[in-house]
Amino acid sequence: MDFIDEDFIDHNKNNKNNHKKMEVDQNEELPTKFDMEMTIKYVANHGNDKNDFEYTMTEFLRMSGIYWGTTCLDIMGHLDKLDKKSIIEFIKNCQCKKSGGIAACDSHDPHILYSLSAVQILCIYDALDEIDIPALGKYVQSLQQIDGSFFGDKWGEVDTRFSFCAVAILALTNQMNLIDVDKAVEFVMSCVNPDGGFGSKPYAESHAGLIYCCVGFLSITHNLHRLETEKLAWWLCERQLKSGGLNGRPEKLPDVCYSWWVLSSLTIMGKAHWIDGAKLKEFIISCLDTETGGFSDRPGNMPDIFHTLFGIGALSLLGYENLKKINPTFCMPEEIVSKIYQAQILEY
Amino acid sequence: MHGRLKVRTSAEEAARKKKEQDLKAKAYRNGMDKIFTLRNAENFDNNLLELSGKILSVNPDITTLWNIRRECIIKMTTDNPDSASTLFDRDLNFTELCLQVQPKSYGAWHHRSWILENSPKPDWNREVSLCTLYLKKDERNFHCWDYRRYVARKANLSAESEFKFCDEKIQKNFSNYSSWFYRSQLLPVLHPHPSDSSRPISEEKLKEELEIVITAAFTDPNDSSAWFYQRWLLGYSDPKLDLACFKLTQSQAVIAFTKLVDLSKDKITISTNTSLDKGIWRSLSGNKSDSIWIQKGEFEISDDILIKMNHNDKTFELEARKIDNNSIIGIKLPSFGYEFGAAVKEELKNQLDSCNQLLEFEPDSKWTLLTAALLMRSIDRFQYHEKTLEYVRKLQKVDSLRAGYYMDLASKWILEEKLKNMVESGKFDKIDLSSLDLSVVYYNQFLFIGNEINLQNNSKLNKKSCKFALVDGCKVTF
Numbered sequence: 001m002d003f004i005d006e007d008f009i010d011h012n013k014n015n016k017n018n019h020k021k022m023e024v025d026q027n028e029e030l031p032t033k034f035d036m037e038m039t040i041k042y043v044a045n046h047g048n049d050k051n052d053f054e055y056t057m058t059e060f061l062r063m064s065g066i067y068w069g070t071t072c073l074d075i076m077g078h079l080d081k082l083d084k085k086s087i088i089e090f091i092k093n094c095q096c097k098k099s100g101g102i103a104a105c106d107s108h109d110p111h112i113l114y115s116l117s118a119v120q121i122l123c124i125y126d127a128l129d130e131i132d133i134p135a136l137g138k139y140v141q142s143l144q145q146i147d148g149s150f151f152g153d154k155w156g157e158v159d160t161r162f163s164f165c166a167v168a169i170l171a172l173t174n175q176m177n178l179i180d181v182d183k184a185v186e187f188v189m190s191c192v193n194p195d196g197g198f199g200s201k202p203y204a205e206s207h208a209g210l211i212y213c214c215v216g217f218l219s220i221t222h223n224l225h226r227l228e229t230e231k232l233a234w235w236l237c238e239r240q241l242k243s244g245g246l247n248g249r250p251e252k253l254p255d256v257c258y259s260w261w262v263l264s265s266l267t268i269m270g271k272a273h274w275i276d277g278a279k280l281k282e283f284i285i286s287c288l289d290t291e292t293g294g295f296s297d298r299p300g301n302m303p304d305i306f307h308t309l310f311g312i313g314a315l316s317l318l319g320y321e322n323l324k325k326i327n328p329t330f331c332m333p334e335e336i337v338s339k340i341y342q343a344q345i346l347e348y
Numbered sequence: 349m350h351g352r353l354k355v356r357t358s359a360e361e362a363a364r365k366k367k368e369q370d371l372k373a374k375a376y377r378n379g380m381d382k383i384f385t386l387r388n389a390e391n392f393d394n395n396l397l398e399l400s401g402k403i404l405s406v407n408p409d410i411t412t413l414w415n416i417r418r419e420c421i422i423k424m425t426t427d428n429p430d431s432a433s434t435l436f437d438r439d440l441n442f443t444e445l446c447l448q449v450q451p452k453s454y455g456a457w458h459h460r461s462w463i464l465e466n467s468p469k470p471d472w473n474r475e476v477s478l479c480t481l482y483l484k485k486d487e488r489n490f491h492c493w494d495y496r497r498y499v500a501r502k503a504n505l506s507a508e509s510e511f512k513f514c515d516e517k518i519q520k521n522f523s524n525y526s527s528w529f530y531r532s533q534l535l536p537v538l539h540p541h542p543s544d545s546s547r548p549i550s551e552e553k554l555k556e557e558l559e560i561v562i563t564a565a566f567t568d569p570n571d572s573s574a575w576f577y578q579r580w581l582l583g584y585s586d587p588k589l590d591l592a593c594f595k596l597t598q599s600q601a602v603i604a605f606t607k608l609v610d611l612s613k614d615k616i617t618i619s620t621n622t623s624l625d626k627g628i629w630r631s632l633s634g635n636k637s638d639s640i641w642i643q644k645g646e647f648e649i650s651d652d653i654l655i656k657m658n659h660n661d662k663t664f665e666l667e668a669r670k671i672d673n674n675s676i677i678g679i680k681l682p683s684f685g686y687e688f689g690a691a692v693k694e695e696l697k698n699q700l701d702s703c704n705q706l707l708e709f710e711p712d713s714k715w716t717l718l719t720a721a722l723l724m725r726s727i728d729r730f731q732y733h734e735k736t737l738e739y740v741r742k743l744q745k746v747d748s749l750r751a752g753y754y755m756d757l758a759s760k761w762i763l764e765e766k767l768k769n770m771v772e773s774g775k776f777d778k779i780d781l782s783s784l785d786l787s788v789v790y791y792n793q794f795l796f797i798g799n800e801i802n803l804q805n806n807s808k809l810n811k812k813s814c815k816f817a818l819v820d821g822c823k824v825t826f
């Protein structure tokens with residue numbers, strides 16, 4: 001789950017000023033219908049031009065980029081638009097011979113974030129045996145610390161995102177016995193805050209993205225009973241704003257990717273009905289780029305593949321027509337996950 | 349990827365930009381190729397630091413480049429220990445530069461802490477000052493807040509001094525959830541409740557805090573930051589672990605807890621001094637965690653039973669009485685929230701008056717309605733029962749995004765009232781929950797005690813929430 005934070009807002013104010021002389025068409029009407037065809041093309045063509053600036057500058061998260069692309073194409077029923085063979089070849093090249101971990105792309109260092117993305121892609125392609133799974137398991141095992149937490153790689157950053165990645169990788173590859181699950185749970189529970197939410201580590205501020213990681217973690221390890229669901233789910237349903245969109249923390253702007261982090265967490269806790277699904281649907285669709293396909297973070301912004309997946313993922317959770325069902329814990333097609341692992345979901 | 353406005357440009361402008369970007373992409377490619385060549389040749393020197401610095405200062409999210417810098421620093425300080433302080437200082441300055449470009453870069457923040465953890469003389473106080481400065485620029489940057497809590501601990505700053513910092517931030521701007529959040533972490537350390545560990549802070553402090561927060565909340569009633577803090581002060585009603593209910597018949601024993609528990613893992617022991625102690629409890633749902641647990645068998649209905657639960661060295665008890673030749677039952681009404689002392693209640697009443705006054709002018713004010721309802725529940729949840737329901741029903745309309753939440757909240761409060769009446773009357777045989785506009789059934793762990801439960805005429809009821817209906821001997825009509 002590689003996610004970059006919500007609000008580059010302040011920093012981007014400067015950007016907007018740079019663009020002052022350029023014209024922004026404010027009167028353009030926001031889309032109200034999701035034309036899937038164009039978005040399928042948008043995702044499928046992403047990365048066709050290997051020298052493209054954006055594409056080049058995001059190579060450090062390429063593996064996650066491919067996961068976002070394959071997952072949303074599969075949810076839209078068009079996985080065939082990508083070349084399975086070359087993707088699997090790419091993943092094989094990214095597994096580190098020494099550590100067993102997987103890197104975002106060739107020459108870069110292995111990291112647990114990209115290891116999970118790789119495993120997710122391989123599950124979608126039913127091709128887990130293409131990489132060295134025991135070596136990957138050992139890699140994940142080597143990152144667990146005495147307090148139960150996980151490093152992201154050997155350089156020692158600790159984050160609840162990595163706890164999620166660890167158990168997700170091990171669940172999908174059937175190697176959960178490699179780590180001390182009880183200790184891992186205790187660490188995640190030590191990150192609960194007075195407001196019911198979770199941050200990246202103990203004492204860190206609650207944030208919807210990290211709440212998803214922790215709720216997802218507890219769902220995978222079947223420990224949802226450790227949550228104070230009423231308190232947490234109320235905090236999460238308060239993320240919905242008048243526009244119908246969701247933000248990641250109180251008094252922040254809405255953003256399509258939070259549609260996923262918030263709605264999936266609520267779904268896992270059986271409280272998806274605590275927000276207005278129809279209004280959320282409207283907001284997500286208003287972020288569709290009708291010229292190119294793909295979703296942006298907010299109406300009128302540039303689309304990208306990250307927001308395209310999380311927009312479509314949330315639409316799938318909302319039962320949008322013609323989309324495959326998505327699994328709220330793993331953010332992968334339900335039909336794939338259900339064959340591999342049963343995570344815990346509360347019904348109400 | 350975030351917050352980038354889509355702008356329309358002329359064809360020439362687009363072409364010019366494309367050219368500019370192509371050059372940048374090429375420069376990046378060349379730079380990265382050089383870096384990886386040097387790294388593979390193990391040329392960990394100033395040149396490599398410089399090359400990686402050029403790219404990181406534009407894009408600080410490239411983790412591998414931070415790793416390479418760390419490799420350089422380790423190699424160079426091993427070869428020449430005298431260079432350590434210069435190298436560490438230089439990278440501290442460098443991360444500052446990157447954070448100015450991208451204050452939310454995980455990589456830059458982590459590199460900073462790596463430098464400090466590895467440097468011989470880390471100046472943690474300088475880090476605290478840096479955070480103070482950064483939080484002036486963006487008082488919601490959670491990376492910086494989280495980093496501040498880490499360096500403040502390293503610098504051995506007292507909770508008092510951090511509280512002072514946090515308080516100043518709030519005084520300057522009430523609308524800052526991050527500061528209120530930090531406050532809710534610091535107060536339990538500074539002013540713990542002397543006797544009740546389930547309560548975050550002492551009553552005296554609570555009263556003061558209530559006064560402060562209501563002023564803040566009324567300053568801008570549409571800003572949610574202070575209201576969240578107010579709700580934290582009033583306490584949430586998620587129940588604490590306890591025994592809830594017990595029912596023994598000739599063929600089955602049922603034991604229930606106030607919350608979901610995993611009896612195989614949660615280190616809970618149940619003792620009854622009967623044959624039940626030798627049997628195995630199975631969860632009603634078949635899941636690992638559940639609030640209702642069952643034992644099947646042949647049981648004798650003879651004397652009253654005292655059930656004891658041990659958890660974390662605490663003992664909880666439930667008395668179960670033989671009510672006829674067929675059953676022994678016990679029920680313990682849970683606390684539905686905190687019971688505050690007289691002084692705090694006085695303050696809560698004042699606040700309720702203020703809320704009600706505000707509602708005269710702004711009858712649709714969401715936060716005022718919700719807080720008023722919560723205040724009434726905290727003062728006397730059953731005396732104000734009808735009024736709180738009226739407010740919540742109103743919230744379903746004025747805050748319609750969350751109508752589902754308010755429906756469930758009303759259902760919960762209705763059930764609390766019913767439970768209380770049921771326990772007071774001592775009549776458990778037939779439970780009438782019909783025509784109450786319930787959307788969900790809370791408190792499953794008390795309802796299986798009845799033989800007949802009527803849930804008819806609740807058209808919006810989610811039947812999945814009625815798990816207790818699965819208990820044998822429990823006849824439920826929908």
Ligand SMILES: [Zn+2]
Nearest residue numbers: 006255257297
């Ligand atoms: Zn986003």
